[in-house]
Amino acid sequence: MGLVQFIREWRELYRFKALPEKSRSIVFYAEDAATWKHLHPIIQNLEECFGGKVCYITSSPHDPILEQQGSQIEAFYVGAGSARTVLFLSLRADLMVMTMPDFGHFHIKRSKYPVHYVYVFHSLVSTHMIYRPRAFDNFDSILCVGPHHMAEIRATESAYGLKPKELVEAGYGLLDSIISSGINSGPTEAHSEDAPASQAKRVLIAPSWGPDALLEICGRELVEQLLGAGHHVTVRPHPMTMRLNPKLLKELRNLFGDRPNFALELRLASQGTVSDSDVMISDWSGAALEYAFGLEHPVLYIDVPRKVNNPEYQRIDCVPIEVALRSEIGVVVAPNQLQEVPYWIEVLCSDPSAWRERIRDLRQRWVYNVGSSGAVGASYITELSAKSSSVEVTSAGEN
Numbered sequence: 428m429g430l431v432q433f434i435r436e437w438r439e440l441y442r443f444k445a446l447p448e449k450s451r452s453i454v455f456y457a458e459d460a461a462t463w464k465h466l467h468p469i470i471q472n473l474e475e476c477f478g479g480k481v482c483y484i485t486s487s488p489h490d491p492i493l494e495q496q497g498s499q500i501e502a503f504y505v506g507a508g509s510a511r512t513v514l515f516l517s518l519r520a521d522l523m524v525m526t527m528p529d530f531g532h533f534h535i536k537r538s539k540y541p542v543h544y545v546y547v548f549h550s551l552v553s554t555h556m557i558y559r560p561r562a563f564d565n566f567d568s569i570l571c572v573g574p575h576h577m578a579e580i581r582a583t584e585s586a587y588g589l590k591p592k593e594l595v596e597a598g599y600g601l602l603d604s605i606i607s608s609g610i611n612s613g614p615t616e617a618h619s620e621d622a623p624a625s626q627a628k629r630v631l632i633a634p635s636w637g638p639d640a641l642l643e644i645c646g647r648e649l650v651e652q653l654l655g656a657g658h659h660v661t662v663r664p665h666p667m668t669m670r671l672n673p674k675l676l677k678e679l680r681n682l683f684g685d686r687p688n689f690a691l692e693l694r695l696a697s698q699g700t701v702s703d704s705d706v707m708i709s710d711w712s713g714a715a716l717e718y719a720f721g722l723e724h725p726v727l728y729i730d731v732p733r734k735v736n737n738p739e740y741q742r743i744d745c746v747p748i749e750v751a752l753r754s755e756i757g758v759v760v761a762p763n764q765l766q767e768v769p770y771w772i773e774v775l776c777s778d779p780s781a782w783r784e785r786i787r788d789l790r791q792r793w794v795y796n797v798g799s800s801g802a803v804g805a806s807y808i809t810e811l812s813a814k815s816s817s818v819e820v821t822s823a824g825e826n
Contacts, residue, residue: 468600468801531565550713553747570597598800605721656769
Protein backbone atom coordinates (compact mmCIF):
# COMPACT_ATOMS: atom_id res chain seq x y z
CA MET A 428 0.00 0.00 0.00
CA GLY A 429 1.34 3.43 -0.94
CA LEU A 430 1.54 6.31 1.50
CA VAL A 431 -0.99 8.37 -0.46
CA GLN A 432 -3.56 5.58 -0.32
CA PHE A 433 -2.90 4.99 3.39
CA ILE A 434 -3.48 8.66 4.15
CA ARG A 435 -6.63 8.70 2.03
CA GLU A 436 -8.14 5.73 3.89
CA TRP A 437 -7.52 7.23 7.34
CA ARG A 438 -8.74 10.64 6.22
CA GLU A 439 -11.97 9.01 5.02
CA LEU A 440 -12.34 7.18 8.33
CA TYR A 441 -12.10 10.46 10.27
CA ARG A 442 -14.50 12.13 7.83
CA PHE A 443 -17.03 9.37 8.55
CA LYS A 444 -16.55 9.64 12.31
CA ALA A 445 -17.08 13.40 12.13
CA LEU A 446 -20.61 12.97 10.84
CA PRO A 447 -23.46 13.64 13.30
CA GLU A 448 -24.81 10.35 14.66
CA LYS A 449 -28.14 10.93 12.93
CA SER A 450 -26.34 11.06 9.57
CA ARG A 451 -24.77 7.63 10.07
CA SER A 452 -27.71 5.70 11.49
CA ILE A 453 -27.77 3.37 8.45
CA VAL A 454 -24.38 2.20 7.18
CA PHE A 455 -23.72 -0.11 4.24
CA TYR A 456 -20.38 -1.87 3.85
CA ALA A 457 -18.93 -3.20 0.57
CA GLU A 458 -15.81 -5.34 0.56
CA ASP A 459 -15.36 -4.92 -3.21
CA ALA A 460 -16.78 -3.09 -6.21
CA ALA A 461 -19.04 -6.03 -7.16
CA THR A 462 -21.00 -5.62 -3.90
CA TRP A 463 -22.79 -2.55 -5.28
CA LYS A 464 -24.99 -4.62 -7.61
CA HIS A 465 -26.35 -6.52 -4.58
CA LEU A 466 -26.93 -3.49 -2.35
CA HIS A 467 -28.10 -1.03 -5.00
CA PRO A 468 -31.73 -2.30 -5.19
CA ILE A 469 -32.14 -1.72 -1.45
CA ILE A 470 -30.39 1.66 -1.45
CA GLN A 471 -32.41 2.83 -4.44
CA ASN A 472 -35.62 2.12 -2.55
CA LEU A 473 -34.27 3.61 0.68
CA GLU A 474 -33.95 6.94 -1.07
CA GLU A 475 -37.74 6.90 -1.42
CA CYS A 476 -38.79 5.64 2.03
CA PHE A 477 -36.00 6.86 4.34
CA GLY A 478 -35.74 10.56 5.08
CA GLY A 479 -32.13 10.78 6.22
CA LYS A 480 -28.69 10.16 4.82
CA VAL A 481 -27.33 6.70 4.06
CA CYS A 482 -23.62 5.98 4.49
CA TYR A 483 -21.81 3.62 2.14
CA ILE A 484 -18.36 2.45 3.23
CA THR A 485 -16.29 0.59 0.67
CA SER A 486 -12.95 -1.20 0.62
CA SER A 487 -12.58 -0.78 -3.15
CA PRO A 488 -11.08 2.37 -4.68
CA HIS A 489 -12.92 1.40 -7.89
CA ASP A 490 -16.37 1.11 -6.34
CA PRO A 491 -18.93 2.75 -8.68
CA ILE A 492 -20.62 4.46 -5.75
CA LEU A 493 -17.61 6.76 -5.38
CA GLU A 494 -18.49 8.32 -8.74
CA GLN A 495 -22.27 8.50 -8.39
CA GLN A 496 -23.15 9.69 -4.92
CA GLY A 497 -26.64 11.10 -4.58
CA SER A 498 -27.99 13.70 -2.20
CA GLN A 499 -28.92 11.01 0.34
CA ILE A 500 -25.86 8.78 -0.10
CA GLU A 501 -22.47 9.63 1.34
CA ALA A 502 -19.67 7.25 0.37
CA PHE A 503 -16.34 6.63 2.10
CA TYR A 504 -13.34 4.63 0.91
CA VAL A 505 -11.48 3.04 3.85
CA GLY A 506 -9.56 0.27 2.07
CA ALA A 507 -8.98 -3.19 3.52
CA GLY A 508 -6.26 -2.40 6.04
CA SER A 509 -5.97 -0.85 9.48
CA ALA A 510 -8.47 1.95 8.86
CA ARG A 511 -11.18 -0.62 8.12
CA THR A 512 -10.31 -2.67 11.20
CA VAL A 513 -10.56 0.38 13.44
CA LEU A 514 -13.79 1.50 11.80
CA PHE A 515 -15.51 -1.81 12.52
CA LEU A 516 -14.33 -1.99 16.12
CA SER A 517 -15.40 1.58 16.88
CA LEU A 518 -18.52 1.86 14.71
CA ARG A 519 -21.37 3.92 16.15
CA ALA A 520 -24.52 3.39 14.08
CA ASP A 521 -28.03 2.02 14.43
CA LEU A 522 -27.32 -0.72 11.92
CA MET A 523 -24.82 -1.94 9.37
CA VAL A 524 -25.81 -3.82 6.20
CA MET A 525 -23.31 -6.03 4.38
CA THR A 526 -22.84 -9.03 2.10
CA MET A 527 -19.71 -10.38 3.82
CA PRO A 528 -20.07 -13.85 5.38
CA ASP A 529 -17.75 -15.07 8.17
CA PHE A 530 -18.16 -11.69 9.86
CA GLY A 531 -16.59 -11.76 13.32
CA HIS A 532 -14.58 -14.94 12.76
CA PHE A 533 -11.39 -13.29 11.54
CA HIS A 534 -9.94 -9.79 12.05
CA ILE A 535 -13.14 -7.90 11.18
CA LYS A 536 -15.19 -7.87 14.40
CA ARG A 537 -18.43 -6.46 15.75
CA SER A 538 -18.25 -2.97 17.18
CA LYS A 539 -17.70 -2.46 20.89
CA TYR A 540 -20.83 -0.30 20.70
CA PRO A 541 -24.35 -1.65 20.13
CA VAL A 542 -24.95 -2.04 16.37
CA HIS A 543 -27.56 -4.20 14.63
CA TYR A 544 -25.92 -6.16 11.81
CA VAL A 545 -27.95 -7.12 8.73
CA TYR A 546 -26.80 -9.65 6.15
CA VAL A 547 -27.76 -9.46 2.47
CA PHE A 548 -27.01 -12.52 0.35
CA HIS A 549 -24.77 -12.16 -2.69
CA SER A 550 -25.76 -15.58 -4.04
CA LEU A 551 -28.81 -17.81 -4.31
CA VAL A 552 -26.94 -20.88 -3.01
CA SER A 553 -27.63 -22.54 0.32
CA THR A 554 -25.99 -21.47 3.57
CA HIS A 555 -24.56 -24.73 4.88
CA MET A 556 -22.42 -26.44 2.20
CA ILE A 557 -20.58 -23.85 0.08
CA TYR A 558 -20.09 -21.37 2.94
CA ARG A 559 -17.72 -21.96 5.86
CA PRO A 560 -19.12 -23.31 9.15
CA ARG A 561 -21.13 -20.78 11.17
CA ALA A 562 -20.61 -18.12 8.46
CA PHE A 563 -23.70 -16.16 9.56
CA ASP A 564 -23.59 -16.54 13.35
CA ASN A 565 -22.65 -12.93 14.09
CA PHE A 566 -25.51 -11.27 12.26
CA ASP A 567 -28.67 -10.10 14.01
CA SER A 568 -30.91 -10.09 10.93
CA ILE A 569 -30.71 -11.91 7.61
CA LEU A 570 -32.56 -10.93 4.45
CA CYS A 571 -33.33 -14.40 3.09
CA VAL A 572 -33.51 -15.08 -0.64
CA GLY A 573 -36.04 -17.88 -0.35
CA PRO A 574 -37.54 -20.56 1.89
CA HIS A 575 -34.36 -22.63 1.66
CA HIS A 576 -32.44 -19.98 3.59
CA MET A 577 -35.17 -19.78 6.23
CA ALA A 578 -35.13 -23.54 6.78
CA GLU A 579 -31.33 -23.88 6.77
CA ILE A 580 -30.68 -21.02 9.20
CA ARG A 581 -33.33 -22.22 11.65
CA ALA A 582 -31.93 -25.76 11.41
CA THR A 583 -28.41 -24.44 12.05
CA GLU A 584 -29.58 -22.47 15.08
CA SER A 585 -31.24 -25.61 16.44
CA ALA A 586 -28.23 -27.86 15.76
CA TYR A 587 -25.74 -25.52 17.45
CA GLY A 588 -27.95 -23.98 20.14
CA LEU A 589 -27.74 -20.47 18.69
CA LYS A 590 -29.89 -17.48 19.52
CA PRO A 591 -32.60 -17.09 16.83
CA LYS A 592 -32.00 -14.31 14.35
CA GLU A 593 -34.54 -12.03 12.73
CA LEU A 594 -35.19 -13.64 9.34
CA VAL A 595 -36.84 -11.59 6.62
CA GLU A 596 -38.58 -12.97 3.53
CA ALA A 597 -36.72 -10.56 1.25
CA GLY A 598 -35.71 -12.02 -2.13
CA TYR A 599 -32.69 -11.41 -4.34
CA GLY A 600 -31.97 -7.94 -5.68
CA LEU A 601 -29.51 -8.97 -8.37
CA LEU A 602 -32.08 -11.35 -9.85
CA ASP A 603 -34.64 -8.53 -9.93
CA SER A 604 -32.11 -6.34 -11.73
CA ILE A 605 -31.47 -9.02 -14.36
CA ILE A 606 -35.19 -9.51 -14.94
CA SER A 607 -36.03 -5.79 -15.04
CA SER A 608 -33.22 -5.11 -17.52
CA GLY A 609 -35.29 -6.95 -20.13
CA ILE A 610 -32.43 -9.15 -21.31
CA ASN A 611 -34.64 -12.21 -20.83
CA SER A 612 -37.50 -10.72 -22.86
CA GLY A 613 -36.98 -12.97 -25.84
CA PRO A 614 -34.83 -15.74 -27.28
CA THR A 615 -31.68 -15.10 -29.25
CA GLU A 616 -31.67 -16.03 -32.92
CA ALA A 617 -30.14 -19.40 -32.18
CA HIS A 618 -32.62 -19.93 -29.34
CA SER A 619 -35.64 -18.99 -31.44
CA GLU A 620 -38.57 -21.36 -31.67
CA ASP A 621 -38.08 -21.48 -35.45
CA ALA A 622 -34.31 -21.99 -35.46
CA PRO A 623 -33.09 -25.33 -36.82
CA ALA A 624 -32.21 -27.77 -34.05
CA SER A 625 -28.72 -28.27 -35.46
CA GLN A 626 -27.88 -24.53 -35.70
CA ALA A 627 -24.74 -23.46 -33.85
CA LYS A 628 -25.51 -22.38 -30.29
CA ARG A 629 -23.84 -19.72 -28.18
CA VAL A 630 -22.49 -21.64 -25.19
CA LEU A 631 -21.27 -19.88 -22.07
CA ILE A 632 -18.91 -21.75 -19.74
CA ALA A 633 -19.06 -20.02 -16.33
CA PRO A 634 -17.85 -22.28 -13.50
CA SER A 635 -16.75 -21.91 -9.92
CA TRP A 636 -13.09 -21.94 -8.92
CA GLY A 637 -10.66 -24.25 -7.15
CA PRO A 638 -8.77 -27.48 -7.88
CA ASP A 639 -11.99 -29.47 -8.31
CA ALA A 640 -13.80 -26.92 -10.47
CA LEU A 641 -14.85 -27.46 -14.08
CA LEU A 642 -12.04 -25.60 -15.85
CA GLU A 643 -9.38 -27.23 -13.71
CA ILE A 644 -10.69 -30.77 -14.20
CA CYS A 645 -11.90 -30.85 -17.80
CA GLY A 646 -12.00 -27.36 -19.29
CA ARG A 647 -9.76 -28.13 -22.26
CA GLU A 648 -11.64 -31.29 -23.24
CA LEU A 649 -15.02 -29.58 -22.86
CA VAL A 650 -14.07 -26.69 -25.14
CA GLU A 651 -12.74 -29.15 -27.73
CA GLN A 652 -16.04 -31.04 -27.74
CA LEU A 653 -18.11 -27.88 -28.19
CA LEU A 654 -15.94 -26.35 -30.91
CA GLY A 655 -15.86 -29.68 -32.68
CA ALA A 656 -19.67 -29.63 -32.76
CA GLY A 657 -19.63 -26.18 -34.38
CA HIS A 658 -20.84 -24.13 -31.41
CA HIS A 659 -19.70 -20.64 -30.36
CA VAL A 660 -17.93 -20.97 -27.01
CA THR A 661 -17.24 -18.25 -24.45
CA VAL A 662 -15.26 -19.11 -21.33
CA ARG A 663 -15.98 -16.70 -18.47
CA PRO A 664 -13.72 -17.75 -15.56
CA HIS A 665 -14.39 -16.96 -11.92
CA PRO A 666 -12.42 -13.93 -10.64
CA MET A 667 -10.54 -16.21 -8.23
CA THR A 668 -9.43 -18.40 -11.15
CA MET A 669 -8.01 -15.31 -12.85
CA ARG A 670 -6.18 -14.42 -9.67
CA LEU A 671 -4.92 -17.86 -8.63
CA ASN A 672 -4.58 -19.82 -11.86
CA PRO A 673 -3.58 -17.52 -14.74
CA LYS A 674 -1.53 -20.38 -16.16
CA LEU A 675 -4.72 -22.33 -16.92
CA LEU A 676 -6.26 -19.36 -18.75
CA LYS A 677 -3.06 -18.84 -20.73
CA GLU A 678 -3.20 -22.48 -21.77
CA LEU A 679 -6.79 -22.11 -23.00
CA ARG A 680 -5.88 -18.96 -24.93
CA ASN A 681 -2.88 -20.68 -26.54
CA LEU A 682 -4.94 -23.72 -27.51
CA PHE A 683 -8.07 -22.04 -28.81
CA GLY A 684 -7.34 -18.32 -29.16
CA ASP A 685 -7.04 -18.49 -32.94
CA ARG A 686 -10.38 -20.28 -33.35
CA PRO A 687 -13.06 -17.82 -34.59
CA ASN A 688 -15.79 -19.45 -32.47
CA PHE A 689 -13.85 -19.18 -29.18
CA ALA A 690 -13.67 -16.29 -26.73
CA LEU A 691 -12.06 -15.95 -23.31
CA GLU A 692 -14.05 -13.27 -21.46
CA LEU A 693 -12.03 -11.61 -18.71
CA ARG A 694 -13.99 -8.33 -18.49
CA LEU A 695 -16.52 -9.61 -15.98
CA ALA A 696 -18.25 -6.25 -15.55
CA SER A 697 -19.85 -6.78 -18.96
CA GLN A 698 -23.04 -8.87 -19.11
CA GLY A 699 -23.15 -9.03 -22.91
CA THR A 700 -21.79 -12.55 -23.33
CA VAL A 701 -24.08 -13.78 -20.55
CA SER A 702 -27.31 -12.37 -21.95
CA ASP A 703 -26.45 -13.31 -25.54
CA SER A 704 -25.85 -16.98 -24.75
CA ASP A 705 -28.31 -19.81 -25.38
CA VAL A 706 -27.15 -22.13 -22.63
CA MET A 707 -24.70 -22.09 -19.73
CA ILE A 708 -22.32 -24.84 -18.71
CA SER A 709 -21.30 -24.71 -15.06
CA ASP A 710 -20.49 -26.83 -12.01
CA TRP A 711 -21.42 -25.70 -8.47
CA SER A 712 -21.33 -21.98 -9.15
CA GLY A 713 -24.17 -19.86 -7.80
CA ALA A 714 -24.02 -17.97 -11.10
CA ALA A 715 -25.81 -20.91 -12.71
CA LEU A 716 -28.92 -20.27 -10.60
CA GLU A 717 -28.80 -16.55 -11.39
CA TYR A 718 -28.50 -17.38 -15.09
CA ALA A 719 -31.42 -19.81 -15.10
CA PHE A 720 -33.77 -17.72 -12.94
CA GLY A 721 -32.75 -14.42 -14.54
CA LEU A 722 -32.57 -15.32 -18.23
CA GLU A 723 -34.96 -18.31 -18.08
CA HIS A 724 -32.46 -20.45 -20.00
CA PRO A 725 -31.36 -23.95 -18.95
CA VAL A 726 -27.98 -24.98 -17.54
CA LEU A 727 -25.81 -27.98 -18.35
CA TYR A 728 -23.92 -29.08 -15.23
CA ILE A 729 -20.63 -30.97 -15.32
CA ASP A 730 -20.70 -33.25 -12.29
CA VAL A 731 -17.35 -32.41 -10.72
CA PRO A 732 -16.93 -32.97 -6.95
CA ARG A 733 -19.18 -30.85 -4.77
CA LYS A 734 -17.86 -27.54 -3.54
CA VAL A 735 -17.85 -28.15 0.21
CA ASN A 736 -16.43 -25.52 2.56
CA ASN A 737 -18.29 -26.84 5.58
CA PRO A 738 -17.33 -30.45 6.43
CA GLU A 739 -20.26 -30.57 8.88
CA TYR A 740 -22.94 -29.50 6.39
CA GLN A 741 -24.75 -32.82 6.63
CA ARG A 742 -25.65 -32.01 10.25
CA ILE A 743 -28.20 -29.68 8.70
CA ASP A 744 -31.01 -31.83 7.39
CA CYS A 745 -31.70 -29.71 4.30
CA VAL A 746 -30.74 -30.53 0.72
CA PRO A 747 -28.75 -27.56 -0.62
CA ILE A 748 -30.58 -25.70 -3.38
CA GLU A 749 -27.56 -26.05 -5.67
CA VAL A 750 -27.97 -29.83 -5.36
CA ALA A 751 -31.77 -29.99 -5.48
CA LEU A 752 -32.28 -27.82 -8.57
CA ARG A 753 -29.59 -29.08 -10.94
CA SER A 754 -31.80 -31.64 -12.66
CA GLU A 755 -34.77 -29.25 -12.49
CA ILE A 756 -33.22 -26.37 -14.43
CA GLY A 757 -31.07 -28.45 -16.76
CA VAL A 758 -29.13 -31.71 -17.06
CA VAL A 759 -26.08 -33.18 -15.33
CA VAL A 760 -23.23 -34.78 -17.30
CA ALA A 761 -20.30 -36.68 -15.80
CA PRO A 762 -16.76 -35.41 -16.57
CA ASN A 763 -15.93 -38.75 -18.24
CA GLN A 764 -18.89 -38.42 -20.62
CA LEU A 765 -18.08 -35.09 -22.24
CA GLN A 766 -18.74 -36.59 -25.66
CA GLU A 767 -22.44 -36.41 -24.74
CA VAL A 768 -22.35 -32.65 -24.17
CA PRO A 769 -23.11 -31.64 -27.81
CA TYR A 770 -26.18 -33.91 -27.77
CA TRP A 771 -27.48 -32.38 -24.55
CA ILE A 772 -26.85 -28.86 -25.85
CA GLU A 773 -29.22 -29.64 -28.73
CA VAL A 774 -31.81 -31.07 -26.33
CA LEU A 775 -31.67 -28.10 -23.94
CA CYS A 776 -32.04 -25.60 -26.79
CA SER A 777 -34.80 -27.46 -28.65
CA ASP A 778 -37.80 -26.13 -26.66
CA PRO A 779 -37.02 -22.75 -25.04
CA SER A 780 -40.66 -21.93 -24.26
CA ALA A 781 -41.01 -25.11 -22.17
CA TRP A 782 -37.86 -24.21 -20.22
CA ARG A 783 -39.09 -20.66 -19.64
CA GLU A 784 -42.37 -21.91 -18.20
CA ARG A 785 -40.66 -24.49 -16.01
CA ILE A 786 -38.01 -22.09 -14.71
CA ARG A 787 -40.56 -19.37 -13.93
CA ASP A 788 -42.51 -21.85 -11.83
CA LEU A 789 -39.38 -22.90 -9.95
CA ARG A 790 -38.40 -19.26 -9.44
CA GLN A 791 -41.72 -18.45 -7.80
CA ARG A 792 -41.33 -21.43 -5.45
CA TRP A 793 -37.72 -20.79 -4.46
CA VAL A 794 -37.33 -16.98 -4.43
CA TYR A 795 -39.28 -14.46 -2.35
CA ASN A 796 -40.72 -11.22 -3.73
CA VAL A 797 -39.50 -11.55 -7.31
CA GLY A 798 -39.39 -8.05 -8.72
CA SER A 799 -39.73 -6.21 -5.40
CA SER A 800 -36.98 -7.46 -3.08
CA GLY A 801 -35.32 -4.02 -2.94
CA ALA A 802 -38.51 -2.42 -1.65
CA VAL A 803 -38.95 -5.17 0.95
CA GLY A 804 -35.36 -4.82 2.17
CA ALA A 805 -35.56 -1.02 2.29
CA SER A 806 -38.82 -1.11 4.24
CA TYR A 807 -37.36 -3.51 6.81
CA ILE A 808 -34.18 -1.46 7.23
CA THR A 809 -36.17 1.77 7.61
CA GLU A 810 -38.36 0.21 10.30
CA LEU A 811 -35.32 -1.23 12.06
CA SER A 812 -33.60 2.15 12.10
CA ALA A 813 -36.74 3.86 13.41
CA LYS A 814 -37.03 1.26 16.15
CA SER A 815 -33.37 1.73 17.14
CA SER A 816 -33.75 5.52 17.23
CA SER A 817 -36.88 5.17 19.34
CA VAL A 818 -35.04 3.00 21.87
CA GLU A 819 -32.22 5.57 22.08
CA VAL A 820 -34.67 8.42 22.66
CA THR A 821 -36.46 6.44 25.39
CA SER A 822 -33.18 5.54 27.08
CA ALA A 823 -32.03 9.16 26.99
CA GLY A 824 -35.33 10.25 28.58
CA GLU A 825 -34.97 7.69 31.34
CA ASN A 826 -31.46 8.93 32.11
